[in-house]
Amino acid sequence: MKTIKLGSQGLEVPVQGLGCMGMTTIAGGNIYGKADEKESIATIHRALDLGINFLDTADLYGPLLNERLISKAIKGNRDKYTIATKFGFEIDDNEQLTWAFNGKPDYVRKAIERSLQNLGTDYIDLYYLHRLDPNTPVEETVGAMADLVKSGKVKYIGLSEVSANTIRKAHQVHPVTAIQTEYSLFEREPEENGILDVLNELGIGFVAYSPLGRGFITGEIKSPDDFEENDFRRSIPRYQGENFYKNLDLLKQIQTIAESKGLTPSQLALAWVLSNGIVAIPGTKRIKYIEENAAAAEVVLTSEEKAKLESIIPVGKTAGTRYDANGMQNVNV
Template identity: 35%
Template structure:
């Protein structure tokens, strides 16, 4: 199945089974040229059959100094290509303090965040879904989601999502207002009890799972073998799994997945995306891409079908993988993960 259906307050929306993450187009010292980013976005949308939207994922803080460069770029895209607006489903993460990564789910800040995104979009594209990037431990969830529910009621946003939450938090939020999608990290090197619980709870409640980093932030492509392969200023240089002492150990899973992909005649990125997609009809892999050819490759991963024997091979590699290093520096609590 190369599509899935989102349950939104205004009705069902059919989207491509592979979403498109826009973060690394702008979350760097020098954002990509518009022409490059626009070509990548167009390639994804153009790959969708008639009537199927491409799920685009951006962020209020995906810019230098945690600024709004990402939203501004998205606005410029739809200004230049207005005919693409109805062919895309735009999801935006926000809810942190302005120009900061500190979660702030207070009524005042959630309103500020949504309004800031709407201001930068300039009416060029509807804000189809908004989600607070992290749960604020100092504000009741009901307050944050209550504010978003009012925005939905007013027609300023189309639906509500959640991000980096446990299954029980997702269900708690779903009681405040129907949640359309939940975003969590899922990949062959990041699939444990928390992911399994969220995927199950989401399926039982008609909630889509937006599975970010399905190719391990590029590591599972096999093209990153050392820190020299990651540009200066790239945030992956700070992540534990990409440190030299861990990277060489972690490459073992890459080699095993590459062997299966080669046998099947696909890339290792497509294999990872296809495996994440196989976790359920409601699971949308969300790979990031800043180049048109890579976007097309990623979308192709959503069309890959495994035989039961092939899937068993991939699952065996994943289940027996011994990974070195956590996915973020610091503890889950300090990083506001699985809140």
């Protein structure tokens, strides 16, 4: 697996990481259907064999269960992995989500100690603020994160789902290594809201989560009814009713191009993200798909192929938003 410098602060990662969210529940609900711990751990081990040692998790996932699963998977091999985790969704002392955002300095210090313990490590490679706390200036949150770097508990810091303006303010307090945002052929907002421009200007890396459109681009979901009853994707407007079928028509055009190149739609979509110099962290909990995804890193797209893909789904053409109305209030802030 090829590697890339993520930002300008010294962190180097494979061009493709592994999103681990789907390996556990969130607050008792399945994210992308049921997961099996044994298979999930085997997938993490297979990812390492393939050179994919960049694992992405968060204390939200579970809550806390995902970090604990990763701890089991990396035990005895911590130094072989680059671990990214996130904080910001408040978790109380009973390990319950309050669903409030908390970026206060004292909570930052509390959250890191809990993540270190859950992950079975004494440092985090990349520590993200998961969502901006509207009641705490980002400068205060990042100041507390900077203290974690000074103490050696964190190597690099990042932010998730923030605006270009917030990125600028944070970067003035302490160099930001990476911004994580949803990005795929079906979600190209960072191209139009100034985020990509400011990242290039400031030398900050970009990590794309859900580069397969939360699994939609795989083509395995044929109708909204294919989602399991408590699957998170049932709540996303993009995958509901008429929107689902409008997007399915777009996907069929992508599938045609993929077939002409002897690729799966997922591999083509991943190759497109990677061709933009962006690190992708597709999520999976199965060995079959980590192997399929890894192969996408070897795919080379011509400028004509890229242009054709981008013409199928121009910026803003996707039907429906990527979160419900409440969730959309908390992104790009």
